[in-house]
Amino acid sequence: MSPGVAPGAPTVDTALPAPPPTDLSAIAAAVESRGAAGFVAVGDRFDDDLRYLSRFGGPDRAYAITVTPEHAVLTAPTLFAEQAAREFLGGDDDLVREVRTDHQSEPAGVRAALALDELTDGADAADRTVLTPASIPHDAALYLRGAGYEPESTTAVADARERKSEAELACLRRVQTVTSRGMARAEAVLAAAEPDGDTLRWEGEPLTTERVRRAVDAEMARHGVRSAGNTVIGAGQTAADLHYTGVDDIASGETVLLDISPRGPHGYYGDLTRTFVVESEGGWERRAYVAVQDAHEMALDRVEAGVTAGTVHEEAAAELAAHGFRVDSSEVGFVHGVGHGVGVSLHESPSLTSDDPLEAGHVVTIEPGVYDPETGGVRIEDLVAVTEAGYERLASYPIRFTPQQAP
Known part of the structure; x- marks a missing residue:
């Protein structure tokens, strides 16, 4: 494990996968x-x-x-x-x-x-x-x-x-592995931060979303993957902004949402989201986290070839509703689909709100979330390939509420 990377990050193979051949x-x-x-x-x-x-x-x-x-x-x-x-x-x-x-x-x-x-x-x-x-x-x-x-x-x-070929899946696995390394760097930074009044400090300076973003992007660059300029990091109220790439101070007790989606050398994207809280007092953020984690697991359990894509979304929505969160609002609660296809575009077919069946070779995100613009946001996202019997996580990364220090 390299210095400054939280435990659980996968090892990156130094050899690049071969570019997928064209098939017309x-x-x-x-x-x-x-x-x-x-x-x-x-x-x-x-x-x-x-x-x-x-x-x-x-x-x-x-x-x-x-x-x-x-x-x-x-x-x-x-x-x-x-x-x-x-x-x-x-x-x-x-x-x-x-x-x-x-x-x-x-x-x-x-x-x-x-x-x-x-x-x-x-x-x-x-x-x-x-x-x-x-x-x-x-x-x-x-x-x-x-x-x-x-x-x-x-x-x-x-x-x-x-429908992704095995050569395409190899590209997606590698970029998602590097994406996980970026997440591990962010988690280590958050774990090392120290409370200072209403803010956190890291390496002697106030910790901001931009400082974390730079650490994430630098870690991915070490492994040959560049940020696509869309590393989303929000804290507190800006964590409820689905695509926040601005600068915000990070404070104790608020949600820090990290959605990392770089593009690899052969054009394929990774996509991984985790949410952490430093020094949580166990309020809204803890309740939201439990709900989202349960919805994430329930949605994953529905993924397999032949299942109607929209039922995956419905499973997540039902679980979040059972935890008391709204699923019919444009601003508060579960406000987006549970997932989308990923390939040479960050968002492509299939959508997990469609009536079409999933097929082996589809690569989709599973990303339930809940948001409150006055408080924060929680989202957990993994990238999976659909198989006949279920799914394959293209890279595994721990799901943790409290960030852990690098070993």
């Missing part, structure tokens, strides 16, 4: 089933659909991927040709793959249409439909129409992203 078979099948000319996605490295489809990690200007039942073409900027070939050509399907860097002066949508023209080789007018993600840029859709194609939205990408 589901996209090619959707094109063939629809009888479309092809599929086109346009975006940059910030577009999660394109990152998933191509595994291409740059640049910040637009590029495109074009797929037909037999071919896949990535139109990359010239200076990124080698990277694109390295990350895209090693696919896990039977498609013929190619990286193209021609027509650099043209917009990405035009380049995609040119690639489609060549791949379809003069298909007749009945075959001019092009499947696209709903998020395709407006200008790219206009360029496709200008080239004689008719864009049609498809859910094929979102559907494929829901």
Whole structure:
């Protein structure tokens, strides 16, 4: 155990998992089933659909991927040709793959249409439909129409992203393990803090949410995982703010909520929440913690393939209601869904409030919480993979009300 890390943090394997290979078979099948000319996605490295489809990690200007039942073409900027070939050509399907860097002066949508023209080789007018993600840029859709194609939205990408392969699970396990190390650092800082009037002091200075956030982010960086700029830490009233990333003093006896969700080297997110109280007097915060912990356990018990996703939320809500907390309010009590999918986006399908069944390979959060804007907030969250018989925690971290010191 490294200095300054609370007990229970998992060990991080120094070896990175291999990047998941691209698998465009589901996209090619959707094109063939629809009888479309092809599929086109346009975006940059910030577009999660394109990152998933191509595994291409740059640049910040637009590029495109074009797929037909037999071919896949990535139109990359010239200076990124080698990277694109390295990350895209090693696919896990039977498609013929190619990286193209021609027509650099043209917009990405035009380049995609040119690639489609060549791949379809003069298909007749009945075959001019092009499947696209709903998020395709407006200008790219206009360029496709200008080239004689008719864009049609498809859910094929979102559907494929829901079920994680073993290579994707390996990426998620590692980033969640590093996320747990960040949580262990935060817990150790809180445990080492000393009361000073209405505040806590750590290493001679007042302890703030920003100081804890920096400690968390530095610990994750030691293991090669960068914060995505969204490390949520709230104390007291700001712990009731679901996405608080500001600066607040931390005091004895109030809830400190930490929601850590960094992005790993291959684009996959971790997501872990714990709530601690230093020098609790056993009031609202203790009652809320017991309720949330019970709801967390009850929700986990419902997770397995075949279970309707919404029943997991309902189980958590029923348990919180049994403890006397509201579940029908937008501000006080249980005010959000019990979980969501995680992958190359921090929030993706499936939602645990939907009527769809869970499937093996889904990766979801289980995160019940209760909040009172006048007092604080409590949330406990784990990231799990759905299996046929239940679930797998992608990394384990202790659930503790009182923070523990580093050994």
